[in-house]
Amino acid sequence: MSEGADSGTRDNASEAGPWADALDELARRRAFAHGLGGAAAVEKHHAQGRLTIRERIDALADAGSFSEVGSLTGQGLYEGDRLVGVTPAPYVMGLAQVDGRPVAIGGEDFTVRGGTSWSGDRKKGGQGGFVEDLAHQYRIPLVNLIDGAGGSVTSITRRGHSVFPGVHGFERSVQLLGEVPVVCAVMGTAAGGPAGRAILSHWSVMVKDTSHVFAAGPPVVERSLGQKITKEELGGPAMAVATAGTIDNVAADERQCFEMIRRYLSYMPRNVWELPPLGERSDPPARTEEELRRIVPENRRRPYDMRRVIRLIADTESTFEIQPTFGKAVITCLARMHGHVVGFIANNPMVNGGAMDVKAARKQTHFIELCDTFHIPLVFLVDVPGFLVGREAEAAATLREGMRSVYVGLQATVPIFSVVIRKCYGMAGMGTTDKNGLDLKIAWPSAEWGSLPIEGGVAAAFRREIEAAPDPKAREAEIEAGLRANASPFRTAEAFGVEEIIDPRETRLILCRFIEAARGRMQTTLGPKPKAGVRP
Amino acid sequence: MPTTQLLSEVTGSVWEISAQPGQQLAPGDTVMVLESMKMEIPVLCEDGGTVVEILVAQGDAVAEGQPLVMVAS
Numbered sequence: 001m002s003e004g005a006d007s008g009t010r011d012n013a014s015e016a017g018p019w020a021d022a023l024d025e026l027a028r029r030r031a032f033a034h035g036l037g038g039a040a041a042v043e044k045h046h047a048q049g050r051l052t053i054r055e056r057i058d059a060l061a062d063a064g065s066f067s068e069v070g071s072l073t074g075q076g077l078y079e080g081d082r083l084v085g086v087t088p089a090p091y092v093m094g095l096a097q098v099d100g101r102p103v104a105i106g107g108e109d110f111t112v113r114g115g116t117s118w119s120g121d122r123k124k125g126g127q128g129g130f131v132e133d134l135a136h137q138y139r140i141p142l143v144n145l146i147d148g149a150g151g152s153v154t155s156i157t158r159r160g161h162s163v164f165p166g167v168h169g170f171e172r173s174v175q176l177l178g179e180v181p182v183v184c185a186v187m188g189t190a191a192g193g194p195a196g197r198a199i200l201s202h203w204s205v206m207v208k209d210t211s212h213v214f215a216a217g218p219p220v221v222e223r224s225l226g227q228k229i230t231k232e233e234l235g236g237p238a239m240a241v242a243t244a245g246t247i248d249n250v251a252a253d254e255r256q257c258f259e260m261i262r263r264y265l266s267y268m269p270r271n272v273w274e275l276p277p278l279g280e281r282s283d284p285p286a287r288t289e290e291e292l293r294r295i296v297p298e299n300r301r302r303p304y305d306m307r308r309v310i311r312l313i314a315d316t317e318s319t320f321e322i323q324p325t326f327g328k329a330v331i332t333c334l335a336r337m338h339g340h341v342v343g344f345i346a347n348n349p350m351v352n353g354g355a356m357d358v359k360a361a362r363k364q365t366h367f368i369e370l371c372d373t374f375h376i377p378l379v380f381l382v383d384v385p386g387f388l389v390g391r392e393a394e395a396a397a398t399l400r401e402g403m404r405s406v407y408v409g410l411q412a413t414v415p416i417f418s419v420v421i422r423k424c425y426g427m428a429g430m431g432t433t434d435k436n437g438l439d440l441k442i443a444w445p446s447a448e449w450g451s452l453p454i455e456g457g458v459a460a461a462f463r464r465e466i467e468a469a470p471d472p473k474a475r476e477a478e479i480e481a482g483l484r485a486n487a488s489p490f491r492t493a494e495a496f497g498v499e500e501i502i503d504p505r506e507t508r509l510i511l512c513r514f515i516e517a518a519r520g521r522m523q524t525t526l527g528p529k530p531k532a533g534v535r536p
Numbered sequence: 537m538p539t540t541q542l543l544s545e546v547t548g549s550v551w552e553i554s555a556q557p558g559q560q561l562a563p564g565d566t567v568m569v570l571e572s573m574k575m576e577i578p579v580l581c582e583d584g585g586t587v588v589e590i591l592v593a594q595g596d597a598v599a600e601g602q603p604l605v606m607v608a609s
Binding site: 301302303328349350351352353354355385388455 | 545546572573574575576577578
């Protein structure tokens with residue numbers, strides 16, 4: 001730095017150079033920020049098997065890529081005019097890179113007041129705040145590393161009044177869901193606002209043993225309902241992920257959680273104005289798998305491993321399953337086909353024979369919206385006998401949730417490819433097709449379809465004839481056999497009722513070609529997808 | 537020796553039990569077949585182990601999440 005001619009500057013400069021005192025103060029203030037809630041609080045946090053927010057950001061982001069914003073925010077402690085300490089704002093955030101791509105990233109610092117922010121601290125993030133503005137303004141993904149228990153009634157004393165709900169609202173969080181990928185990871189115990197924030201995401205994940213999520217924790221539940229329940233029972237992964245589907249995936253530990261976040265983001269475009277990135281294209285589209293020819297048993301009562309079907313068709317090692325333990329009658333998977341990101345929706349014949357229940361419907365609805373929003377083509381691998389039937393299924397509103405899924409599918413404008421592997425029946429079957437688009441339906445020779453399965457429909461449609469027969473059982477079987485002969489998929493193909501029947505080994509090649517061809521069209525329809533209408 | 541329970545993934549009935557107490561299972565072996573929605577759903581022992589106890593009988597109705605077999609690993 002050149003010496004200024006201004007004698008005043010020269011007088012203030014110490015031997016260490018100009019601005020030395022100010023730079024020294026900056027360094028001291030930064031050191032306070034890096035000290036988080038103090039050594040004892042950090043040690044206690046580590047002892048619970050948890051990383052600090054700064055360690056979490058370092059573990060997730062590319063090395064050295066984090067540019068912190070708001071590192072000096074906090075409550076300064078002064079003796080006269082002299083700064084003796086700073087309690088940092090319990091939220092750390094900024095700009096970072098994940099696999100070379102920019103993200104807005106932030107999270108609560110549990111070691112300071114359990115992550116509860118006060119007044120000016122709130123401007124950094126947690127609910128709205130700078131970190132969400134950064135994602136919005138720069139159109140880059142947002143990663144929330146959530147570790148906070150929400151508001152505290154003690155704020156009433158501090159403020160002298162109680163706050164109206166929404167003073168730190170979710171407006172920006174909601175807006176982001178139509179603009180950029182939003183990932184929420186529940187890293188500790190999230191209740192109240194932070195728990196709600198976790199739900200306002202495209203994909204969420206929590207950590208086994210060390211994270212919990214609920215609207216309110218055990219003390220509030222006991223006070224309100226007299227219900228005694230542990231934190232793990234109320235909001236551990238068995239409840240939040242597998243039973244309720246409140247959170248999408250679970251990681252074995254924090255390290256795996258960050259790997260999963262990186263993996264999820266690798267499928268996503270930076271924002272809805274861009275296409276997802278093309279991945280590696282080393283797996284040839286013409287790769288044929290003999291196993292596909294044999295995988296569907298000829299005995300219609302025997303199920304098969306649908307996840308295996310996906311893995312055989314998609315690019316090697318390219319699949320990432322969303323919600324693997326919730327709504328298991330359907331499998332939802334991000335994957336690549338010759339480098340193009342696609343979303344697989346596959347019925348799982350191992351669960352309910354593939355019949356769509358209320359949880360599977362909810363999962364399918366979300367996944368269709370996710371893929372449609374980020375211009376990710378959908379591939380349905382169809383084996384669905386219909387909506388799940390029966391008293392429990394009706395009580396759970398399977399019909400309404402199922403039709404909501406059909407409705408959302410019909411609103412989607414992303415290309416949809418249907419591969420009918422076995423059963424395709426009824427409204428649930430219709431929901432697997434691209435009725436508003438090209439409606440390309442490709443069937444395997446094992447495919448069968450109809451408005452309802454023959455075995456269920458015969459008894460109802462031919463009731464009088466069956467009852468009048470000398471041997472009703474034999475007559476029913478006879479009618480069924482007659483109908484089944486006409487139900488050959490080849491007869492439907494004759495009528496162009498299904499566009500193509502293929503050898504299962506050809507599935508990968510034909511899908512890769514059509515997906516590649518559709519990319520150009522998608523480039524012309526980028527941007528947000530505002531949707532009118534009322535979901536059923 | 538830690539034991540784990542194999543749970544039913546579906547609501548249905550027990551169609552056929554193929555494993556017996558004391559039997560050694562390789563990872564992925566089928567221990568029984570359930571019938572659900574007119575499909576025969578195999579119950580697999582993903583990690584392998586030794587069958588300690590079969591908790592259901594052929595023909596029993598089973599609910600989703602119900603323990604079916606105790607396996608020692």
